[in-house]
Amino acid sequence: MQLPLKRLFGPQARQAQLAFLRNKIDQSILAVTAGLNLQDVRELLRGEEPSRRPNPRYKVHTNSFWMHVRPMYYPAQSVKFKATFGLGFLTAFAFFIETVTGIFLMVFYTPAPGVAYQDMVNIISNVPFGNIMRELHRLGAEVMVVAIWLHAARVFFTGAYKQGREFTWVTGVILMLITLFLSFFGYLLPWDQLAFWAVTIGTSMAEKAPIAGDEVNLLMRGARDIGAAGLLRAYLIHVFLFPVLAFIFISVHYYRVSRLHGISFWPGEDTEQAERSAPRVGYIPNIATKEIVWGLLATLALVVFSHWFWDSPLQAPANPNLTPLHTTAPWYFLWIQGLLKLGDPGIMGVVLPTIFLIMFLVVPYVDRNPSRNFRDRPIAMTGMALTAIVFLILTYMGTPAFAVPTAPSIEVAQEFMPDEVEPGGAPDDFETIPWSQLAVGTWDTHSAAPPGRLGRLFEHFQHELESKRELQDVLGVLSVQNFGPRLKKVHFRIYWIAEELERPLPPAAQELLPSQIVHEGQTVDRPALYQSTKDTIINGVQEIGLQRRLKDLRPTEAEGRFLEAKLAMNEASLAIASAGVAMQTGASADVPGLLSQARDLLQRAKELAPPTGGAHLEKLEDPTTLSSLEELLDYLGRLDAVDKAFSTYDKFNFYHQDDHAIKAGR
Amino acid sequence: MPVSRILIGTLLSVALVIVLGIIGLNERGRMTATSAAFQGEKIERGAELFANNCAACHGANAEGVIAPCLNCPVFFAGTGANENDVRRTIAGGRPPAMPTWGEEFGGPLTRFQVDELVAFLMNFQSDPRVATQAAEMAKATPWPKPAPGEPGTVPPEYEGMTNPFDPDDPDVVAAGREIFNTNCAPCHGQDGTGVVPGALDLTGEYAAGLSDEYYFFRVSEGLPFTAMPPWKDRLTEEERWQVIGYERTFHQGR
Numbered sequence: 001m002q003l004p005l006k007r008l009f010g011p012q013a014r015q016a017q018l019a020f021l022r023n024k025i026d027q028s029i030l031a032v033t034a035g036l037n038l039q040d041v042r043e044l045l046r047g048e049e050p051s052r053r054p055n056p057r058y059k060v061h062t063n064s065f066w067m068h069v070r071p072m073y074y075p076a077q078s079v080k081f082k083a084t085f086g087l088g089f090l091t092a093f094a095f096f097i098e099t100v101t102g103i104f105l106m107v108f109y110t111p112a113p114g115v116a117y118q119d120m121v122n123i124i125s126n127v128p129f130g131n132i133m134r135e136l137h138r139l140g141a142e143v144m145v146v147a148i149w150l151h152a153a154r155v156f157f158t159g160a161y162k163q164g165r166e167f168t169w170v171t172g173v174i175l176m177l178i179t180l181f182l183s184f185f186g187y188l189l190p191w192d193q194l195a196f197w198a199v200t201i202g203t204s205m206a207e208k209a210p211i212a213g214d215e216v217n218l219l220m221r222g223a224r225d226i227g228a229a230g231l232l233r234a235y236l237i238h239v240f241l242f243p244v245l246a247f248i249f250i251s252v253h254y255y256r257v258s259r260l261h262g263i264s265f266w267p268g269e270d271t272e273q274a275e276r277s278a279p280r281v282g283y284i285p286n287i288a289t290k291e292i293v294w295g296l297l298a299t300l301a302l303v304v305f306s307h308w309f310w311d312s313p314l315q316a317p318a319n320p321n322l323t324p325l326h327t328t329a330p331w332y333f334l335w336i337q338g339l340l341k342l343g344d345p346g347i348m349g350v351v352l353p354t355i356f357l358i359m360f361l362v363v364p365y366v367d368r369n370p371s372r373n374f375r376d377r378p379i380a381m382t383g384m385a386l387t388a389i390v391f392l393i394l395t396y397m398g399t400p401a402f403a404v405p406t407a408p409s410i411e412v413a414q415e416f417m418p419d420e421v422e423p424g425g426a427p428d429d430f431e432t433i434p435w436s437q438l439a440v441g442t443w444d445t446h447s448a449a450p451p452g453r454l455g456r457l458f459e460h461f462q463h464e465l466e467s468k469r470e471l472q473d474v475l476g477v478l479s480v481q482n483f484g485p486r487l488k489k490v491h492f493r494i495y496w497i498a499e500e501l502e503r504p505l506p507p508a509a510q511e512l513l514p515s516q517i518v519h520e521g522q523t524v525d526r527p528a529l530y531q532s533t534k535d536t537i538i539n540g541v542q543e544i545g546l547q548r549r550l551k552d553l554r555p556t557e558a559e560g561r562f563l564e565a566k567l568a569m570n571e572a573s574l575a576i577a578s579a580g581v582a583m584q585t586g587a588s589a590d591v592p593g594l595l596s597q598a599r600d601l602l603q604r605a606k607e608l609a610p611p612t613g614g615a616h617l618e619k620l621e622d623p624t625t626l627s628s629l630e631e632l633l634d635y636l637g638r639l640d641a642v643d644k645a646f647s648t649y650d651k652f653n654f655y656h657q658d659d660h661a662i663k664a665g666r
Numbered sequence: 667m668p669v670s671r672i673l674i675g676t677l678l679s680v681a682l683v684i685v686l687g688i689i690g691l692n693e694r695g696r697m698t699a700t701s702a703a704f705q706g707e708k709i710e711r712g713a714e715l716f717a718n719n720c721a722a723c724h725g726a727n728a729e730g731v732i733a734p735c736l737n738c739p740v741f742f743a744g745t746g747a748n749e750n751d752v753r754r755t756i757a758g759g760r761p762p763a764m765p766t767w768g769e770e771f772g773g774p775l776t777r778f779q780v781d782e783l784v785a786f787l788m789n790f791q792s793d794p795r796v797a798t799q800a801a802e803m804a805k806a807t808p809w810p811k812p813a814p815g816e817p818g819t820v821p822p823e824y825e826g827m828t829n830p831f832d833p834d835d836p837d838v839v840a841a842g843r844e845i846f847n848t849n850c851a852p853c854h855g856q857d858g859t860g861v862v863p864g865a866l867d868l869t870g871e872y873a874a875g876l877s878d879e880y881y882f883f884r885v886s887e888g889l890p891f892t893a894m895p896p897w898k899d900r901l902t903e904e905e906r907w908q909v910i911g912y913e914r915t916f917h918q919g920r
Contacts, residue, residue, distance in 0.1 A: 125700035289671040296678035317778035654713040656706030
């Protein structure tokens with residue numbers, strides 16, 4: 001029997017088999033690409049024009065669901081970088097990044113006050129890639145806010161909201177609002193101090209609305225203050241309500257751009273002639289590859305930047321009872337906070353922003369100037385430029401740097417405290433000092449600085465203190481002490497003399513008190529007894545505090561002199577008060593003896609006190625010359641004022657070794 | 667044009683994978699370090715809370731002033747403090763002097779803050795001095811608690827001691843009750859069942875099985891590494907026997 005070898009392996013058979021195979025591959029590729037066959041794909045990859053007609057690359061757009069969203073081709077002028085600066089794409093890309101990282105974070109997060117913070121700690125310290133996801137999410141949100149503002153600016157300045165694009169502008173403004181609120185409600189979710197207080201400030205702005213402010217606030221917070229209900233609401237708004245709204249409005253916005261009127265050309269290039277004869281750039285392959293490359297580049301940049309150059313710190317857990325020194329709204333709402341400092345909160349916080357918003361929305365319907373050329377639109381251009389500058393100024397005014405009175409001593413100490421690190425901010429000097437260089441000891445600004453890195457920080461501290469004019473004869477003390485295993489206590493103490501003397505109790509307050517009171521069965525004139533007993537008690541308490549300070553704090557020499565001067569003043573005023581009580585009640589006490597004792601103590605205080613303090617004391621006459629009770633009380637009041645001018649402020653913090661190692665290693 | 671873009675795109679993808687790879691390789695170390703950093707921050711915040719809320723009674727360095735020492739070996743060793751006990755005590759307070767601190771009991775501190783205080787206090791445990799001192803103390807105590815059912819052994823000076831009072835005498839019982847309620851009830855409870863963790867249930871069979879001499883020895887000398895102090899300096903011998911007489915009434919089911 002002869003096998004049909006020729007039929008299976010002959011040249012004819014080979015050809016038939018190859019044709020069959022090619023046909024199969026062709027069909028598979030056709031199915032996968034929704035319209036391109038093998039030949040088309042080859043041409044595409046080689047960068048050649050399609051050889052078949054009609055253009056098979058356009059067919060993809062009608063066949064495939066995903067591709068039907070995108071246009072088949074763009075006019076060449078609208079895909080120039082100059083036409084859009086890629087800002088709309090960047091915003092959409094940021095939204096995509098937010099969605100992907102957000103879904104990742106949702107897996108590990110529970111929106112309940114007792115658990116949320118622990119979940120955050122877990123994401124950062126226990127979930128592989130958890131931290132980079134969180135930082136990408138946070139950075140992506142900032143990028144999205146910035147990109148959408150820039151996108152709006154580009155559209156405005158190139159007049160791209162004209163010629164049938166009016167409503168697209170409106171959807172864009174709505175998308176901007178959605179972006180801000182998405183970011184704002186996401187702010188609360190970490191449930192740390194930063195989150196809690198930024199959102200408290202933000203929602204309290206709504207409270208100032210004229211008619212339904214309380215109700216709106218209640219609706220957002222779910223209770224008088226932000227708590228479990230407020231967190232759950234913020235979460236649902238952040239992961240459901242606003243993402244859905246964003247999806248809807250992005251769809252409308254993009255549909256109008258891609259199907260109705262296209263991307264506008266650069267002003268001046270948009271003549272009818274140019275639009276009709278514009279060369280076409282096919283989406284496949286030109287724009288598609290471009291988008292992939294830009295997307296990859298943006299992803300890479302975001303990952304590198306967020307991992308190595310960006311820090312989204314998690315502060316202490318939210319504590320409704322402890323307001324941080326400087327609480328601010330998220331930065332993109334700072335301009336409202338700036339407005340609030342200017343006047344009535346209802347008008348500044350709600351009415352004006354609403355007017356701004358409405359003005360923004362109706363821009364294309366008010367501006368009927370048909371030209372898009374910069375030169376033809378002087379009013380629109382200068383108007384918007386001025387608005388932008390005003391917004392920048394208002395944003396600056398919203399920061400604590402503007403019109404928030406803080407005592408200079410607190411400001412200086414705060415600068416060296418590590419608790420209030422803002423996201424993206426540079427870490428404090430202290431955090432860069434390695435644990436091993438955090439030498440134990442006490443130093444003051446009148447003596448030598450500590451060794452090494454700590455010394456440099458100390459000099460910075462010294463410089464800051466001396467730059468504050470309000471602090472006369474300022475003395476700064478830095479003390480580092482061991483406080484348990486691998487834990488050190490860092491203590492800043494600031495001593496200065498106030499330039500102006502203040503009477504301790506204003507006269508108006510004095511008059512409110514009854515003129516006579518009953519004391520041990522006798523009716524006694526109030527001011528005398530009140531003043532002397534008050535002074536006695538206050539000074540007694542102060543004295544205990546001062547003595548304890550002198551003992552516990554291990555003060556430096558200059559610090560000790562300051563405290564001892566204060567102590568001597570206290571003892572002097574006690575002696576004078578005792579003399580006063582003796583005068584008033586007629587008790588047998590050595591009044592001249594007490595007064596001369598006070599004189600000696602004041603002399604000692606003068607010797608110990610820094611120059612300005614000595615000058616204050618110089619203004620007081622010799623107490624032994626006091627003869628009447630009135631004189632004596634007046635003297636006590638003035639002495640008390642001098643005592644108050646000897647001001648102190650201290651703040652401490654703790655450093656743990658493990659904690660420090662990681663911060664330094666960053 | 668697309669050809670060069672394909673090249674750039676490929677290079678970018680490779681770069682992205684490499685960057686993610688580098689990040690991924692360092693993740694384990696980073697996570698360990700971050701956990702330590704969070705623990706460290708917790709301890710720091712606990713220290714600040716301690717300085718502002720607890721130092722007045724427990725001392726600036728937790729060395730104990732009018733309230734017990736919290737960084738002493740005795741606080742941690744043996745049946746001493748563990749995290750849960752410390753947390754419960756801070757949150758719920760401890761009669762008679764220690765107030766409640768946890769917000770769930772009406773105190774001023776949030777759950778996180780109580781945790782931070784616990785982290786700060788338990789940090790003292792890692793002090794090598796605490797460990798060595800505790801070991802030395804264990805060696806210096808040759809009279810451990812007896813196993814259940816055993817009467818217990820005592821030092822020679824306590825051997826053969828018996829209660830000089832008649833335990834059925836109502837006067838003795840009344841005197842013992844007063845001493846007990848003032849000195850022992852804060853830990854052992856007015857009914858003797860024990861209200862704080864670690865306090866012996868005086869009504870149980872274990873206590874019933876102890877001999878008079880062991881009972882007297884333990885009350886006099888206290889139990890090292892625990893909150894049970896030696897009472898021989900605070901109560902006279904008669905008072906100690908009276909209180910033992912009263913405690914024996916728990917065993918009789920009265």
